[in-house]
Amino acid sequence: MKLHSRFQQFRLARPSQAGFTLVELMVGLAIGMLATLVVMQVFSVFEIQKRSTTGTADAQTNGNIALYEVTRDLQLAGYGLVPEGKAGKVDTSLECPGVWDLTNASAVAAGASAVISPVAIADGGSGTGGDSITIHYGDTLQGGVPTPIKAPPAGSDIIVDATVGCNAGDFALVMNWSGPGVCAMTKVASIDILTKKITFIDSSAMTKGAAVSGARVACLGKWNTITYSVNPVNGNLLRGTEPIVSGIVNLQAQYGIADPLMPSTSPDFNKVVQWVNATGATWGSPTVADRNRIKAVRIAIVARNSNYEPNIVSSACTAAASSPTGYIGVCSWDPLSAAPRDASPAPVIDLHAVDPNFGHYRYKVFETIIPLRNVIWAKGTL
Numbered sequence: 061m062k063l064h065s066r067f068q069q070f071r072l073a074r075p076s077q078a079g080f081t082l083v084e085l086m087v088g089l090a091i092g093m094l095a096t097l098v099v100m101q102v103f104s105v106f107e108i109q110k111r112s113t114t115g116t117a118d119a120q121t122n123g124n125i126a127l128y129e130v131t132r133d134l135q136l137a138g139y140g141l142v143p144e145g146k147a148g149k150v151d152t153s154l155e156c157p158g159v160w161d162l163t164n165a166s167a168v169a170a171g172a173s174a175v176i177s178p179v180a181i182a183d184g185g186s187g188t189g190g191d192s193i194t195i196h197y198g199d200t201l202q203g204g205v206p207t208p209i210k211a212p213p214a215g216s217d218i219i220v221d222a223t224v225g226c227n228a229g230d231f232a233l234v235m236n237w238s239g240p241g242v243c244a245m246t247k248v249a250s251i252d253i254l255t256k257k258i259t260f261i262d263s264s265a266m267t268k269g270a271a272v273s274g275a276r277v278a279c280l281g282k283w284n285t286i287t288y289s290v291n292p293v294n295g296n297l298l299r300g301t302e303p304i305v306s307g308i309v310n311l312q313a314q315y316g317i318a319d320p321l322m323p324s325t326s327p328d329f330n331k332v333v334q335w336v337n338a339t340g341a342t343w344g345s346p347t348v349a350d351r352n353r354i355k356a357v358r359i360a361i362v363a364r365n366s367n368y369e370p371n372i373v374s375s376a377c378t379a380a381a382s383s384p385t386g387y388i389g390v391c392s393w394d395p396l397s398a399a400p401r402d403a404s405p406a407p408v409i410d411l412h413a414v415d416p417n418f419g420h421y422r423y424k425v426f427e428t429i430i431p432l433r434n435v436i437w438a439k440g441t442l
Protein backbone atom coordinates (compact mmCIF):
# COMPACT_ATOMS: atom_id res chain seq x y z
CA MET A 61 0.00 0.00 0.00
CA LYS A 62 2.84 2.31 0.80
CA LEU A 63 4.58 1.43 -2.47
CA HIS A 64 1.51 2.27 -4.50
CA SER A 65 1.06 5.53 -2.64
CA ARG A 66 4.63 6.52 -3.36
CA PHE A 67 4.16 5.68 -7.07
CA GLN A 68 1.09 7.84 -7.14
CA GLN A 69 3.06 10.68 -5.57
CA PHE A 70 5.84 10.25 -8.16
CA ARG A 71 3.35 10.39 -11.05
CA LEU A 72 1.76 13.51 -9.63
CA ALA A 73 5.12 15.18 -9.04
CA ARG A 74 6.37 14.64 -12.66
CA PRO A 75 6.30 18.00 -14.56
CA SER A 76 4.02 18.33 -17.59
CA GLN A 77 5.65 18.54 -21.12
CA ALA A 78 4.73 21.25 -23.80
CA GLY A 79 5.62 21.61 -27.57
CA PHE A 80 4.37 22.09 -31.19
CA THR A 81 2.32 19.64 -33.02
CA LEU A 82 3.20 18.63 -36.58
CA VAL A 83 0.30 20.71 -37.91
CA GLU A 84 1.56 23.79 -36.06
CA LEU A 85 5.05 23.31 -37.49
CA MET A 86 3.72 23.03 -41.05
CA VAL A 87 1.62 26.19 -40.65
CA GLY A 88 4.59 28.13 -39.22
CA LEU A 89 6.86 26.94 -42.03
CA ALA A 90 4.31 28.03 -44.67
CA ILE A 91 3.97 31.49 -43.08
CA GLY A 92 7.77 31.84 -42.95
CA MET A 93 8.13 30.92 -46.61
CA LEU A 94 5.47 33.44 -47.63
CA ALA A 95 7.21 36.16 -45.60
CA THR A 96 10.55 35.27 -47.23
CA LEU A 97 9.01 35.45 -50.71
CA VAL A 98 7.55 38.90 -49.97
CA VAL A 99 10.87 40.16 -48.61
CA MET A 100 12.79 38.81 -51.62
CA GLN A 101 10.28 40.34 -54.03
CA VAL A 102 10.57 43.74 -52.35
CA PHE A 103 14.37 43.44 -52.32
CA SER A 104 14.41 42.50 -56.01
CA VAL A 105 12.28 45.51 -57.00
CA PHE A 106 14.37 47.79 -54.82
CA GLU A 107 17.61 46.44 -56.32
CA ILE A 108 16.35 47.02 -59.87
CA GLN A 109 15.36 50.57 -59.01
CA LYS A 110 18.69 51.15 -57.26
CA ARG A 111 20.70 49.91 -60.26
CA SER A 112 18.64 52.05 -62.61
CA THR A 113 19.06 55.13 -60.41
CA THR A 114 22.76 54.54 -59.86
CA GLY A 115 23.33 53.90 -63.58
CA THR A 116 21.46 57.08 -64.50
CA ALA A 117 23.57 59.05 -62.03
CA ASP A 118 26.74 57.54 -63.55
CA ALA A 119 25.55 58.42 -67.06
CA GLN A 120 24.82 61.96 -65.90
CA THR A 121 28.31 62.28 -64.45
CA ASN A 122 30.04 60.71 -67.45
CA GLY A 123 28.14 62.88 -69.91
CA ASN A 124 28.97 66.07 -68.03
CA ILE A 125 32.66 65.17 -67.82
CA ALA A 126 32.77 64.31 -71.53
CA LEU A 127 31.05 67.57 -72.43
CA TYR A 128 33.49 69.53 -70.27
CA GLU A 129 36.55 67.88 -71.81
CA VAL A 130 35.50 68.55 -75.40
CA THR A 131 34.32 72.08 -74.62
CA ARG A 132 37.56 73.01 -72.86
CA ASP A 133 39.71 72.18 -75.89
CA LEU A 134 37.26 73.66 -78.40
CA GLN A 135 37.40 76.97 -76.53
CA LEU A 136 41.15 77.03 -77.25
CA ALA A 137 40.79 76.17 -80.94
CA GLY A 138 42.87 78.47 -83.11
CA TYR A 139 44.77 80.04 -80.23
CA GLY A 140 48.01 81.51 -81.50
CA LEU A 141 46.59 82.28 -84.93
CA VAL A 142 45.68 85.90 -84.26
CA PRO A 143 45.98 88.53 -87.01
CA GLU A 144 47.82 91.81 -86.75
CA GLY A 145 44.49 93.54 -86.51
CA LYS A 146 44.57 95.44 -89.78
CA ALA A 147 41.09 95.49 -91.26
CA GLY A 148 40.89 94.54 -94.88
CA LYS A 149 44.46 93.26 -95.01
CA VAL A 150 45.54 89.66 -95.48
CA ASP A 151 47.42 89.25 -92.24
CA THR A 152 46.42 86.05 -90.49
CA SER A 153 47.47 82.46 -90.97
CA LEU A 154 43.83 81.45 -91.42
CA GLU A 155 43.97 83.22 -94.78
CA CYS A 156 46.81 81.00 -96.01
CA PRO A 157 45.51 78.99 -98.98
CA GLY A 158 47.73 76.10 -97.94
CA VAL A 159 50.39 75.26 -95.41
CA TRP A 160 53.64 73.35 -95.79
CA ASP A 161 53.96 71.08 -92.76
CA LEU A 162 57.72 70.93 -92.14
CA THR A 163 57.74 70.07 -88.45
CA ASN A 164 59.34 66.65 -88.85
CA ALA A 165 62.28 67.99 -90.85
CA SER A 166 62.51 64.62 -92.57
CA ALA A 167 60.35 65.18 -95.62
CA VAL A 168 58.94 68.22 -97.35
CA ALA A 169 55.38 67.61 -98.44
CA ALA A 170 52.53 69.98 -99.16
CA GLY A 171 50.11 69.90 -96.24
CA ALA A 172 46.49 70.90 -96.55
CA SER A 173 45.16 74.01 -94.86
CA ALA A 174 43.73 71.64 -92.23
CA VAL A 175 47.17 71.77 -90.57
CA ILE A 176 46.16 75.08 -88.99
CA SER A 177 42.36 74.80 -89.09
CA PRO A 178 41.04 75.58 -85.60
CA VAL A 179 38.57 72.70 -85.84
CA ALA A 180 37.73 69.98 -88.33
CA ILE A 181 34.79 67.57 -88.03
CA ALA A 182 34.87 64.14 -89.65
CA ASP A 183 31.30 62.99 -90.16
CA GLY A 184 30.81 59.43 -88.99
CA GLY A 185 27.12 59.05 -89.64
CA SER A 186 24.35 58.35 -87.17
CA GLY A 187 25.78 55.23 -85.52
CA THR A 188 29.06 53.42 -84.77
CA GLY A 189 30.28 56.15 -82.45
CA GLY A 190 29.26 59.10 -84.61
CA ASP A 191 31.55 61.98 -85.55
CA SER A 192 35.09 62.88 -84.56
CA ILE A 193 36.40 66.38 -83.85
CA THR A 194 40.01 67.45 -84.45
CA ILE A 195 41.17 70.63 -82.72
CA HIS A 196 44.35 72.63 -83.33
CA TYR A 197 45.85 75.25 -81.03
CA GLY A 198 49.13 76.51 -79.62
CA ASP A 199 49.89 77.07 -75.94
CA THR A 200 52.09 80.15 -76.10
CA LEU A 201 51.40 82.70 -73.37
CA GLN A 202 52.19 85.54 -75.79
CA GLY A 203 49.32 84.71 -78.13
CA GLY A 204 51.46 83.94 -81.16
CA VAL A 205 51.49 87.55 -82.37
CA PRO A 206 53.26 87.70 -85.78
CA THR A 207 56.52 89.61 -86.05
CA PRO A 208 58.03 90.82 -89.38
CA ILE A 209 61.08 89.22 -90.94
CA LYS A 210 63.53 92.08 -91.49
CA ALA A 211 66.42 90.59 -93.49
CA PRO A 212 66.50 87.98 -96.24
CA PRO A 213 66.98 84.50 -94.80
CA ALA A 214 70.40 82.91 -94.71
CA GLY A 215 70.21 79.14 -94.63
CA SER A 216 67.97 78.27 -91.68
CA ASP A 217 68.34 81.71 -90.05
CA ILE A 218 66.06 84.72 -90.16
CA ILE A 219 66.32 88.15 -88.52
CA VAL A 220 63.10 89.50 -87.03
CA ASP A 221 61.84 92.68 -85.40
CA ALA A 222 61.57 91.01 -81.98
CA THR A 223 62.07 87.53 -80.57
CA VAL A 224 59.74 88.07 -77.60
CA GLY A 225 57.49 85.04 -77.22
CA CYS A 226 59.74 82.72 -79.21
CA ASN A 227 61.65 79.89 -77.56
CA ALA A 228 63.72 76.96 -78.77
CA GLY A 229 61.45 74.01 -79.49
CA ASP A 230 58.44 76.18 -80.33
CA PHE A 231 56.33 75.46 -83.35
CA ALA A 232 56.53 78.43 -85.68
CA LEU A 233 54.20 79.52 -88.43
CA VAL A 234 55.88 81.45 -91.24
CA MET A 235 53.40 83.50 -93.26
CA ASN A 236 54.04 85.12 -96.63
CA TRP A 237 50.91 86.51 -98.26
CA SER A 238 52.57 88.04 -101.29
CA GLY A 239 51.51 86.61 -104.62
CA PRO A 240 49.40 83.48 -104.18
CA GLY A 241 50.37 83.24 -100.52
CA VAL A 242 52.75 80.73 -98.97
CA CYS A 243 52.78 79.54 -95.37
CA ALA A 244 54.86 76.94 -93.57
CA MET A 245 54.68 75.25 -90.18
CA THR A 246 58.16 74.51 -88.83
CA LYS A 247 60.04 74.38 -85.51
CA VAL A 248 62.50 76.72 -83.82
CA ALA A 249 65.96 75.26 -83.20
CA SER A 250 67.45 78.24 -81.32
CA ILE A 251 66.97 81.92 -80.52
CA ASP A 252 69.61 84.67 -80.36
CA ILE A 253 68.09 87.54 -78.40
CA LEU A 254 70.94 89.99 -79.08
CA THR A 255 70.90 89.67 -82.85
CA LYS A 256 67.15 88.89 -83.00
CA LYS A 257 67.92 85.77 -84.97
CA ILE A 258 65.67 82.72 -85.17
CA THR A 259 67.12 79.48 -86.44
CA PHE A 260 64.73 76.84 -87.72
CA ILE A 261 65.29 73.10 -87.64
CA ASP A 262 66.01 73.19 -91.39
CA SER A 263 65.85 75.57 -94.31
CA SER A 264 62.69 74.17 -95.86
CA ALA A 265 60.66 77.19 -94.80
CA MET A 266 63.07 79.33 -96.82
CA THR A 267 63.23 77.15 -99.89
CA LYS A 268 59.44 77.04 -100.09
CA GLY A 269 59.34 80.83 -100.26
CA ALA A 270 57.60 81.48 -96.96
CA ALA A 271 60.42 83.00 -94.91
CA VAL A 272 61.30 85.99 -97.03
CA SER A 273 61.96 89.60 -96.09
CA GLY A 274 58.66 91.26 -95.24
CA ALA A 275 56.89 88.02 -94.32
CA ARG A 276 55.77 87.25 -90.77
CA VAL A 277 56.63 84.57 -88.26
CA ALA A 278 54.54 83.60 -85.23
CA CYS A 279 55.83 81.33 -82.47
CA LEU A 280 52.98 79.17 -81.20
CA GLY A 281 54.60 77.23 -78.37
CA LYS A 282 53.60 73.58 -78.40
CA TRP A 283 51.23 72.90 -81.29
CA ASN A 284 48.40 70.68 -80.10
CA THR A 285 46.44 68.45 -82.43
CA ILE A 286 43.69 66.73 -80.46
CA THR A 287 41.01 64.42 -81.82
CA TYR A 288 37.92 63.44 -79.87
CA SER A 289 36.03 60.34 -80.94
CA VAL A 290 33.99 57.48 -79.49
CA ASN A 291 34.99 53.84 -79.44
CA PRO A 292 31.63 52.13 -80.04
CA VAL A 293 32.92 48.71 -78.98
CA ASN A 294 33.59 49.57 -75.33
CA GLY A 295 31.76 52.90 -75.07
CA ASN A 296 34.75 55.12 -74.30
CA LEU A 297 35.29 58.74 -75.26
CA LEU A 298 38.81 58.94 -76.69
CA ARG A 299 41.14 61.92 -76.56
CA GLY A 300 43.49 60.87 -79.29
CA THR A 301 44.00 57.20 -78.52
CA GLU A 302 43.55 57.56 -74.77
CA PRO A 303 40.17 56.65 -73.23
CA ILE A 304 39.12 59.40 -70.83
CA VAL A 305 35.40 58.81 -70.11
CA SER A 306 33.43 55.56 -70.13
CA GLY A 307 29.76 55.08 -70.91
CA ILE A 308 29.77 57.35 -74.00
CA VAL A 309 28.23 55.75 -77.08
CA ASN A 310 27.82 58.54 -79.63
CA LEU A 311 29.16 61.98 -80.54
CA GLN A 312 27.54 64.32 -83.05
CA ALA A 313 28.86 67.70 -84.18
CA GLN A 314 27.96 70.45 -86.63
CA TYR A 315 29.59 73.64 -87.88
CA GLY A 316 27.94 76.97 -87.18
CA ILE A 317 28.60 79.12 -90.24
CA ALA A 318 28.30 82.81 -90.96
CA ASP A 319 26.68 84.49 -93.95
CA PRO A 320 29.27 84.73 -96.77
CA LEU A 321 27.63 87.91 -98.06
CA MET A 322 27.82 89.78 -94.76
CA PRO A 323 30.40 92.62 -94.85
CA SER A 324 33.05 92.65 -92.11
CA THR A 325 31.81 96.08 -91.00
CA SER A 326 28.40 94.67 -90.07
CA PRO A 327 27.70 93.92 -86.39
CA ASP A 328 26.26 90.60 -87.62
CA PHE A 329 29.44 89.60 -89.43
CA ASN A 330 30.18 86.75 -87.02
CA LYS A 331 26.54 85.75 -86.53
CA VAL A 332 25.83 82.07 -87.09
CA VAL A 333 23.04 81.78 -89.66
CA GLN A 334 23.06 78.03 -90.25
CA TRP A 335 24.27 74.73 -88.76
CA VAL A 336 25.64 72.15 -91.17
CA ASN A 337 27.00 68.63 -91.06
CA ALA A 338 30.59 68.07 -92.18
CA THR A 339 29.43 66.36 -95.37
CA GLY A 340 29.26 67.02 -99.07
CA ALA A 341 31.59 68.88 -101.37
CA THR A 342 31.43 72.12 -99.38
CA TRP A 343 31.68 71.09 -95.73
CA GLY A 344 33.22 67.65 -96.05
CA SER A 345 36.44 69.38 -97.14
CA PRO A 346 35.90 73.15 -96.88
CA THR A 347 37.97 75.67 -98.78
CA VAL A 348 39.89 78.33 -96.86
CA ALA A 349 37.09 80.85 -97.46
CA ASP A 350 34.41 78.44 -96.26
CA ARG A 351 36.52 77.27 -93.35
CA ASN A 352 36.81 80.87 -92.12
CA ARG A 353 33.01 81.11 -92.09
CA ILE A 354 32.95 78.54 -89.28
CA LYS A 355 32.29 80.56 -86.11
CA ALA A 356 31.02 77.93 -83.71
CA VAL A 357 30.53 74.21 -83.18
CA ARG A 358 27.57 72.53 -81.55
CA ILE A 359 27.90 69.04 -80.17
CA ALA A 360 25.70 66.31 -78.75
CA ILE A 361 27.20 63.61 -76.54
CA VAL A 362 25.16 60.49 -75.78
CA ALA A 363 25.86 58.75 -72.46
CA ARG A 364 24.36 55.34 -71.66
CA ASN A 365 23.16 53.84 -68.41
CA SER A 366 24.97 50.49 -68.24
CA ASN A 367 22.01 48.78 -66.54
CA TYR A 368 20.21 46.40 -68.90
CA GLU A 369 16.42 46.76 -68.60
CA PRO A 370 14.23 43.71 -69.23
CA ASN A 371 11.69 45.88 -71.10
CA ILE A 372 12.15 48.36 -73.95
CA VAL A 373 12.77 51.76 -72.34
CA SER A 374 14.33 53.80 -75.19
CA SER A 375 13.42 54.48 -78.80
CA ALA A 376 14.98 56.12 -81.82
CA CYS A 377 14.29 59.81 -82.39
CA THR A 378 10.90 60.28 -84.04
CA ALA A 379 8.47 63.14 -84.55
CA ALA A 380 5.62 63.28 -82.05
CA ALA A 381 2.94 65.94 -82.17
CA SER A 382 1.94 65.12 -78.60
CA SER A 383 5.41 66.02 -77.28
CA PRO A 384 6.10 69.64 -76.23
CA THR A 385 9.37 69.52 -78.21
CA GLY A 386 7.78 67.91 -81.26
CA TYR A 387 9.84 64.73 -81.05
CA ILE A 388 10.57 61.85 -78.68
CA GLY A 389 13.33 59.28 -78.21
CA VAL A 390 17.11 59.57 -78.21
CA CYS A 391 17.46 62.92 -79.99
CA SER A 392 19.93 65.76 -80.15
CA TRP A 393 18.67 69.31 -80.74
CA ASP A 394 15.64 70.06 -82.91
CA PRO A 395 15.69 67.53 -85.78
CA LEU A 396 12.79 69.18 -87.59
CA SER A 397 14.26 72.58 -88.55
CA ALA A 398 13.63 72.94 -92.27
CA ALA A 399 13.62 76.63 -93.13
CA PRO A 400 14.54 76.90 -96.84
CA ARG A 401 17.65 79.06 -96.54
CA ASP A 402 19.02 78.23 -93.14
CA ALA A 403 17.74 74.70 -92.62
CA SER A 404 19.64 73.33 -89.64
CA PRO A 405 18.23 69.92 -88.75
CA ALA A 406 20.11 68.01 -86.10
CA PRO A 407 22.14 64.98 -87.11
CA VAL A 408 20.37 61.67 -86.66
CA ILE A 409 21.34 59.50 -83.70
CA ASP A 410 20.77 55.85 -84.55
CA LEU A 411 22.29 53.36 -82.12
CA HIS A 412 20.69 50.22 -83.58
CA ALA A 413 23.77 49.67 -85.74
CA VAL A 414 25.96 49.67 -82.65
CA ASP A 415 23.77 47.51 -80.43
CA PRO A 416 20.59 45.68 -81.50
CA ASN A 417 19.53 45.74 -77.82
CA PHE A 418 19.89 49.52 -77.70
CA GLY A 419 16.26 49.94 -76.57
CA HIS A 420 16.93 48.04 -73.33
CA TYR A 421 19.20 50.83 -72.04
CA ARG A 422 18.49 54.36 -70.86
CA TYR A 423 20.35 57.33 -72.39
CA LYS A 424 21.15 60.94 -71.59
CA VAL A 425 21.95 63.41 -74.38
CA PHE A 426 24.16 66.38 -73.51
CA GLU A 427 24.22 69.35 -75.87
CA THR A 428 26.08 72.63 -76.04
CA ILE A 429 27.29 75.33 -78.44
CA ILE A 430 30.95 76.40 -78.34
CA PRO A 431 31.84 79.68 -80.07
CA LEU A 432 35.29 79.66 -81.71
CA ARG A 433 36.31 82.79 -79.90
CA ASN A 434 39.80 82.99 -81.42
CA VAL A 435 38.21 83.09 -84.87
CA ILE A 436 35.53 85.55 -83.80
CA TRP A 437 38.16 87.90 -82.34
CA ALA A 438 39.75 88.06 -85.80
CA LYS A 439 36.63 89.82 -87.11
CA GLY A 440 38.61 92.66 -88.64
CA THR A 441 40.26 90.40 -91.18
CA LEU A 442 38.16 87.22 -91.33
